[in-house]
Amino acid sequence: MADRKTLTHARQAETAKPEAKPYTLSAGDGLFLKVMPTGTKKWMWRYFYLKKAKSLSMGLYPAVGLGEAKTARDDAKKILARGEDPSQRRKDQKAASLLAHENTFKAIAKEWLARQTDKAESTRTKSEWLLSFPIADFGQRPIQDVTPIMVLNTCRKYEKQGKLETAKRIKVKCSQVFRYAVATGRADHDPTRDLNGALQPPQVKHRAAITDPAQIGPLLRDIDNYSGTLQVRSALQLAPLVFVRPGELRSVPWTDIDLDAAEWRFTPPKTRNQTQVELIVPLSRQAVTILRDLHHLTGKHEHVFHSYGKDRHLSESAVLNGLRKMGYPGDVMTGHGFRAMAKTVMLEILKMPDQYIELQLGHKIRDPNGRAYNRAKFLEDRKEMMQVWADYLDDLKADVKVIPIRSSN
Incomplete structure (x- = not known):
């Protein structure tokens, strides 16, 4: 396919007519206009890279005029002068553009x-x-x-x-x-x-919790008298006895519960990445009784607190609404508040060892040498602690005057 003549002005490109076979009109220095039988006209540039003849499209006419085609050719020549292949450069740019489009x-x-x-x-x-x-x-x-x-x-x-x-x-x-x-x-x-510093910092809001023993007793009695579903009442009864995170309690599967051993073993989702350590929750006699009663209703299902909702277990709102119906608004008591209740009373009134309480809360604590405690540490002591705590709650619920005592441990 030979060049017919040299293009010197844009008018020649405009008047070029299609023929039975493709032909080209040279624009100089390797640039040419290829005229197709269909009437399509496109700018091409011939060049050599590593002694191999190659060509590169410079766009369709008339969208790209003669002057623009020459500018594109000159830009490609600069790339070639740097030792790069202009065709490969364009492929890389297209690939990068496509990747950017996909990587939104x-x-x-x-x-x-x-x-x-x-x-x-x-x-x-x-x-x-x-x-x-x-x-x-x-x-x-x-x-x-x-x-x-x-x-x-x-x-x-x-x-x-x-x-x-x-x-x-x-x-x-x-x-x-x-x-x-x-x-x-x-x-x-x-x-x-x-x-950093561009947004207003939110004010820290502590989750509401009842920590005064004089108020804990009435709360526990209200829970026992709750007229809602057995699942919600049982969840509220267990919350102060095990004081795990609310989401951990609501979603517990029966497979994690060993009623004979009186233990609940699981890896807390909140700290799974940091610790990969199983948390052992000793179950008091009171907790085991609640779970055995509930097992008659939900034992055939996956979750202890079975529900027919999307998650197949109690939702956060179900437990919170239970508290609200009993007259405990969000600024008085929350599901998370049972953890604060247990920690405060066990530490300040029952004078139980802080490290036992922190381990039972699922917190990561270290020994005097700076090493993290194994969460099975002090398990027997914690079993006794959990039973003392459950008995103390029973006394509060029965409105018995409780004299603060130190645990034998």
């Missing part, structure tokens, strides 16, 4: 969420909810193109509504997605690092 913030956030299988379901649901806000604002953007101001604008929507904790958590979740993208080679940095 939304796509990587979904990928990160899918990998959070070691987290409690409630934690995964909360993460998904928090990430839905930035996904709505800039989810379709390539993650490399997301800037600090984009994240800040999303967070400030909720900051303006006074939802300071939500704004803070959105930023934290975004940071986790960005750091995952960096670790997997799809981002260079975490832009949220530039937002």
Whole structure:
């Protein structure tokens, strides 16, 4: 296919007519216009790379004019002069552009969420909810193109509504997605690092808890007289006896409970990544009685507190609503408050050893040599502690005057 003539001005490209076979019009220095029988006209550039003849498209005419085609040719010649292949450079740029299109913030956030299988379901649901806000604002953007101001604008929507904790958590979740993208080679940095101090810090709110023995007794009596479902009443009865985290109690499977050994063994989802250590909850006689009674109703199901909802166990709202119906609003008592109740009373009134209490709460504590205690440590002592605590609660419930005593341990 020989060149017919040299193009010197744009008019020649415009008037070039299609023929039965393709032909070319030279624009000089390897650049030519290829005219196809269909009437399509495209700019091409011939060059040699490593002694091999190659060609590179410079665009279609008339979208790309003669002057623009020459500029594109000159840019490609500069790349060639640096020892690079212009064709390969273009392929790499297209691949990078396609990769950026695929690696949007939304796509990587979904990928990160899918990998959070070691987290409690409630934690995964909360993460998904928090990430839905930035996904709505800039989810379709390539993650490399997301800037600090984009994240800040999303967070400030909720900051303006006074939802300071939500704004803070959105930023934290975004940071986790960005750091995952960096670790997997799809981002260079975490832009949220530039937002330190840009948001108003939320005020720390402690979860409400009843810790006065004079008020604990009436609460326990109200729980025993609760007129709701057996599952909710049993959960509320067990909460002060085992004082685990509310989500751990609501979702406990029967397979983790050994009624004969009077033990509940599980790995807390909240600390699973940090410790990988099983928590042993000694069950008092009172706790075993509650569980045996409940087993008649839910023993054939997976969860102790079986429910027909999505999670197949009691929801957080079910337990909280139980407290509300009994007249204990959120600023008076919460599901988490049973942990504070146990810690305060056991430590300050019953004078039980702090390390036993902390181990039973599932906290990571260290021995005098700085090593983390095995959570099976002091198990026999903790079994006695849990029984003393359950008996003390019975006395409070019976309105017996309890004289604070030190545990024999």
